Amino acid sequence: AGRREGGPRISPVVAKMAAEYGIDLSKVPGTGEGGRVTKKDLLAYIERMKLQPAGVPAAPQEAELPPWEQPGTGELFRPTEEVLRAAPAPAAPP
Amino acid sequence: MAVEVKEFLPITQRHEDLGLSDETVLRMYYHLLLSRRLDERCWVLQRQGRVPFHISGIAHEGIGVGAAYALRKGFDIVHPYYRDLALSIALGMKPVEFMLALYGKKGDPHSAARQMPSHFSLRHLNIIAGSSPVATQLPQAAGIALAEVLKQKLRPQLEAAGFRVSREMRVVLTSTGEGSTSEGDFHEALNWAGIYKLPLIVLVHNNQYAISVPVWKQMAVKRVADRAAAYGIHGAVCDGGNVLEVYQVVKEAVDRARAGEGTTLIEAVTYRWTPHSSDDDDRTYRTREEVEQGKLRDPLPRLRDYLYRRSLLTQRLEDELEERVRAEVDEAQRQAEEAPYPAPEEALAPVFATEDRSGWWGE
Amino acid sequence: MAVEVKEFLPITQRHEDLGLSDETVLRMYYHLLLSRRLDERCWVLQRQGRVPFHISGIAHEGIGVGAAYALRKGFDIVHPYYRDLALSIALGMKPVEFMLALYGKKGDPHSAARQMPSHFSLRHLNIIAGSSPVATQLPQAAGIALAEVLKQKLRPQLEAAGFRVSREMRVVLTSTGEGSTSEGDFHEALNWAGIYKLPLIVLVHNNQYAISVPVWKQMAVKRVADRAAAYGIHGAVCDGGNVLEVYQVVKEAVDRARAGEGTTLIEAVTYRWTPHSSDDDDRTYRTREEVEQGKLRDPLPRLRDYLYRRSLLTQRLEDELEERVRAEVDEAQRQAEEAPYPAPEEALAPVFATEDRSGWWGE
Amino acid sequence: MPEKTLIEAIREAIDEEMARDPRVFVVGEDVGPRGGVFRATMGLWQKYGEWRVIDSPLAELSIVAIGIGAALNGFRPICEIQFADFIHPAFNQIVNEAARFFYRSGGVYNVPMVIRAPYGGGISGGLYHSQSVEAFFAHVPGLKVVIPSNPYDAKGLLKAAIRDPNPVLFFEPKKGYRLIKGEVPDGDYIVPIGPAKVTREGSDLTVFAYGMMHYYALQAAEMVAKEGIDVEVVDLRTLAPVDKATILNSVKKTGKALIVYEDNLTLGYGAEVAAILAEEGFEYLDGPVMRLAGPDVPGVPFSPPMQDFFMPSPQKIAEAIRRLARY
Amino acid sequence: MPEKTLIEAIREAIDEEMARDPRVFVVGEDVGPRGGVFRATMGLWQKYGEWRVIDSPLAELSIVAIGIGAALNGFRPICEIQFADFIHPAFNQIVNEAARFFYRSGGVYNVPMVIRAPYGGGISGGLYHSQSVEAFFAHVPGLKVVIPSNPYDAKGLLKAAIRDPNPVLFFEPKKGYRLIKGEVPDGDYIVPIGPAKVTREGSDLTVFAYGMMHYYALQAAEMVAKEGIDVEVVDLRTLAPVDKATILNSVKKTGKALIVYEDNLTLGYGAEVAAILAEEGFEYLDGPVMRLAGPDVPGVPFSPPMQDFFMPSPQKIAEAIRRLARY
Ligand SMILES: Cc1ncc(C[n+]2csc(CCOP(=O)(O)OP(=O)(O)O)c2C)c(N)n1
Ligand SMILES: Cc1ncc(C[n+]2csc(CCOP(=O)(O)OP(=O)(O)O)c2C)c(N)n1
């Protein structure tokens, strides 16, 4: 068991699970004594993280997905000059 | 998991039992296919960076085509929302009319390149200019329907003043997403509809999400259609991926409305397997498995399977249709790309109308 | 004819079956009587031209008193509307506090003489400042109730930061008229309430009119409570003129809410036999006969009759109560008339708060 | 010519337009048998029936949205908002929908509708029955905003608004409903939407006002005339689109401007008049552009002393005129 | 000091305030797992859980009303309106309720809440994803209106807004979300709501601006500096209550004022700045008070050429500066 920079105790099970899932415990809100991260807290956090967090680079198999199933960049309404600049000159239809 | 569907759902209805000819049901397929291929091309153009934005009607075509065929084209009035590409195509919108808006080019018949794309507005097809603030079209559609009631009630005075009133009421169909039924506009529209027995159909496309928000976070009831009872109007649920079932339910509602028996709230269930729009990163709110499940509701293969089973479609005819549709989409893209942009100063007008051209009179 | 009541409806419940002592049910009568006589005096003062305006709680006292007694005073929170004179009196508002607002005098605890009268707002009684735009209080009350849920869900973090969280949730009761349920605010409040199972009671006073508009022009459904099913919350109807029945239904809803089983939409049926407000000429929209019929629902004689039948009230006690109430109303009027007006410049402040005093923490 | 009150002129305008055009109908709370809480539609339900004078459910969003729909389908709705203080629930339908419909449909779908509402304080209405809301809507291109100050204009402008193919917001100063009387011809006439009007010629300074404040501005002008101050008074009448020419021409003559309105000072309508003068009338200015308006507090307080402190009055206008004249 | 984008600074402000005070929570459409459509709340749902980052039903009226109720009951809600163009359905709850609650309860019930929304054009958003709405709310006493133009201010002002006991509307120029970068200290600091800021000293004329337009105003000032025009630039930052002193002091020095905003010209926020100068700064003026704003059309058109025609740009600002400098 260890402490988080003098913070409340990290129980063995929490430490083990955090290592397994590669989770930075400072990101996990603790509801235990003095803000300690309990096992319940960690499980709830993992459950919430089950959905891929945004910004994770596209998984390889997504490459074959048709454009209308590929996730968008998530960047909404970029400045027009950036969008237009990105647009190649109108080529002949494919 | 938002979708209960486990496997591919065959269409069980028979088109002839619904009064649809072979020719009509094939035309339905053509319109569904055209809408799908046009939609797919727009995604490609957006991913290539040729157009800034696209919001898609994929997964909603069964609802749009089924509803359009139940209406009396050129007579009934439609106040759509941005998923109604297939409804507009089935009512007569040409692919180039959609592409001109997508590119923001001069000649866009919907908004003269002022609105973002997918804001359908075609007066000659009785399609009223859809807005962006969700659900605003619902109480407005109730107002259009109220005017139909007023025409019948005030026929003598109107005709004496030279306004020709059609024998029957025009039916008003307005559509929206299930998320948008949380807006106050939905409540107030249905309340008016119930009190005045308006010739109105409120068609809710329940595609399980409002961008990232699943239905269980949007409302505590299982079915949107359950809310009809709260307003004293009829409610009905149908499988949005079954174009014949949609047609059947909407047709009943159209006849009910035309006969003065009031409004129907229809919930057409589907699943949006595309991202909400070209910008949306849907990995943050759902898993790939769930999306694959949702695609089993796709109206296109389900109608195609039905037509093959009813030997109305052959591989040759299917290929011909695909080729015809591809050519139409290519041509639409070419024209849109060649069309000029509006001149900058066209931004300045028209702000105020100088004459009134509102209304639909006569037959 | 809006009111089906044909003759005087005796109260059939027995107060002890509802867990009410003799002393409590007599106090209910006292509060109901005090509210009525205070209200009547305000009509007299307005007709005499001593005050510009009065909007009355007459016919609504059974609902107010029944509801107030079902709440945990000093703990639960109330977001009322302008008919809640009796609710406020039963929660502890003093007659002079009402009169000061009626006269717009300095010391008015509700709004410091800024609001028109009958906009109840008394922090020490957990009464939140009622507004004038109808139904706005409903989604706000849902927000107050959501905060009660958040307190329980976030107890560890809140207590770690020094905020004491009560063991149980405070129940939030908000009231409105049946006409106001047509506003979008009603729809959106109930939708939140259903999704998050809020500790909320939405108490609709159905007095058959919204100024001149009868219920059949306001909604197509017979009962407002029928709308509960559209939001996945509980619905209940009760006879607003039967204070014991109101108490019973509201008490069930309070217990349900406290137990985390969510929101109840209660429709308390009554009939407004006074004009809508001191300015309203109700001869334009109803007949004298209908009004006389409506008076048969009056909660005051019905409770008095009950108390006599249960030999809890004697003529002597009744007279004493009348005399005590008259003295209190006279004193309130005297103090209000002697109180000074605010100084003109008091109009200028306070616009912005310099410190935060919001919230209810601890028991 | 017969003398009528402001409310009578408004009722007469609605009655005549309903008689003239069967597409004209009224929708709002209590407009039917009750005749409207200020009696603006008294007798019309009895005369034209339930399908031309429609009691709406208590919900302003849908009163406007129903009006938009009926207008799109060929009718000419007059939507009554019972008090301007309760127009806010309809803000999305007015600003995002009615105002933008014509432009967003590339000039195809016009929305011929009128939204009428009583506004203004000085009637013990408190925060929620005294509001002035014109500035919100005068900011929105696609809306016309009209405020009459007298019965003659009220009838003529309202008839013009009902015939206009665009959405028109028509705010009526309720304190003047019975207080303001004036000559009003029987029968049909129009006062065009657009032009402001010089209602009193003068040379020393110009007072710009509208609605109840114009009524008070004329009184103030007479008060100071005795002291030798010759005030020009301009009734703005149409707040949107703004009649710049009349504003600039008057200040070109007088060199000084006082703008009076009862709405809150900051970003009230007078701010735009002052901004126009500061830019396009800069070279005419012989003194600061003064504004006399309601203080920046969240509403007109109910209690009489505080209400009077809030409200501009003939005396306060006269005092401001004297200060500006002295500059 | 690390460099961050505007959106990162905003996210950091929310994260720090949520960590610091358990009463702070976020409510809005798609703010949970999705992290907000512009990623303003990315990762917060994962970090703080479903009861501190709440995905609301799709309805702006109740997002604000729920916020008002939670604020009254001791919490500190941050209500996200997905686009400023969709704030109109909540107009009644913001203007008639949140703004007036404290005054109408005689100073008893304060409403400590923040309403955040991305605003502004130039991003192919068309009529309904490009709007500027600040003028509506700056007109309403009881509301504070704040618009940051850079990441440093965005973080400091948003933290101040979350701690403020009053309703604060915080509009963020979405075109600058990733475009505008700047030094932002890690950890806690506050930029007080109220004061404007002179961001470039100058002597020939003053350009007043905020949000994206202030970002462009600084660029324009550098462009004309090469031509010998020494421009003072003032970032207004807090639009309500207005910081009159900074506005007047600057024009007292330079004698000329150009006000830049992308909202429609008529009754846009700049009208109030011009009106203040025309009245209280009259004796400092050495030239007309100029405004450069969006034309009075019902929205920023989608198609690029028309959008560019509508939007002020560094080049257009520089041209206006040259015209004013020549006067
Ligand atoms: C009043 C309003 N608020 C927010 C938005 C932003 N927005 C656009 S579409 C959308 C989700 C709509 O979901 P739903 O109604 O279910 O329709 P769907 O896209 O799923 O068909 C949102 C939140 C909007 N357009 N209007
Ligand atoms: C948003 C709004 N619109 C209109 C009004 C004017 N008004 C005040 S009370 C009332 C009728 C309310 O009827 P109901 O809700 O049934 O309550 P009741 O007075 O009958 O108890 C109206 C229309 C208002 N206060 N708020």
Ligand SMILES: [Mg+2]
């Ligand atoms: Mg949806």
Ligand SMILES: [Mg+2]
């Ligand atoms: Mg009622």
Ligand SMILES: [Mg+2]
């Ligand atoms: Mg304004």
